[in-house]
Amino acid sequence: MPERRLLSETVHGLVSQAMQVGSTVQPFTRGSCGKASRIRNAKVVHSVCPYCAVGCSLNVYVKDDRVIDIEGNPESPINHGTLCPKGSATFQYTVNPSRLMQVLYRAPYSDHWEVKSLDWAMEQIAQRVKQTRDETFVERLPDGREVNHTLGIASLGGATLDVEENYLIKKLFSGGLGIVSIENQARI
Numbered sequence: 271m272p273e274r275r276l277l278s279e280t281v282h283g284l285v286s287q288a289m290q291v292g293s294t295v296q297p298f299t300r301g302s303c304g305k306a307s308r309i310r311n312a313k314v315v316h317s318v319c320p321y322c323a324v325g326c327s328l329n330v331y332v333k334d335d336r337v338i339d340i341e342g343n344p345e346s347p348i349n350h351g352t353l354c355p356k357g358s359a360t361f362q363y364t365v366n367p368s369r370l371m372q373v374l375y376r377a378p379y380s381d382h383w384e385v386k387s388l389d390w391a392m393e394q395i396a397q398r399v400k401q402t403r404d405e406t407f408v409e410r411l412p413d414g415r416e417v418n419h420t421l422g423i424a425s426l427g428g429a430t431l432d433v434e435e436n437y438l439i440k441k442l443f444s445g446g447l448g449i450v451s452i453e454n455q456a457r458i
């Protein structure tokens with residue numbers, strides 16, 4: 271074999287080997303291999319954005335019984351994994367040191383808040399709704415028309431109420447108690 275051809279084949283073989291080594295060796299250090307996304311091994315719970323009636327789907331990541339992240343669900347036909355700025359902030363709506371976790375009550379003419387139990391608050395609401403309804407319920411108008419309503423209680427809902435909650439509010443307040451003034455902030 272001529273010397274020039276032998277040299278050419280040797281160089282060609284070395285380059286091939288070098289390229290093979292480059293394509294099979296993992297280009298990460300041990301330190302970077304040990305790193306992982308914080309949602310790795312987290313349980314994924316599907317949920318719905320609480321903010322508006324578009325109903326974007328969420329992936330809620332849970333680890334050790336704690337919510338660690340909330341993102342858009344890419345499998346949703348509604349939002350395909352995307353979220354608007356409000357929906358993107360759902361995590362801080364859920365996990366937030368400023369979030370109130372107990373009932374605070376300020377009595378009429380009082381200048382301070384008192385911590386109360388949830389049972390106490392529910393009982394107060396039930397008693398006051400009952401009393402107000404009893405005092406203001408109208409079966410018939412002066413001209414004899416049957417109305418069975420009360421104008422003494424109103425309900426104003428927020429956009430964080432979902433469809434099921436609004437359904438129950440309308441059914442209980444309107445059909446059950448005869449409340450006329452029922453509104454919701456959501457406008458979609």
Ligand code: SF4
Pocket residue numbers: 319320321322323324325326349352353354355356357358
């Ligand atoms: S607030 Fe935004 S992310 Fe949430 S349901 Fe509405 S459009 Fe979707």
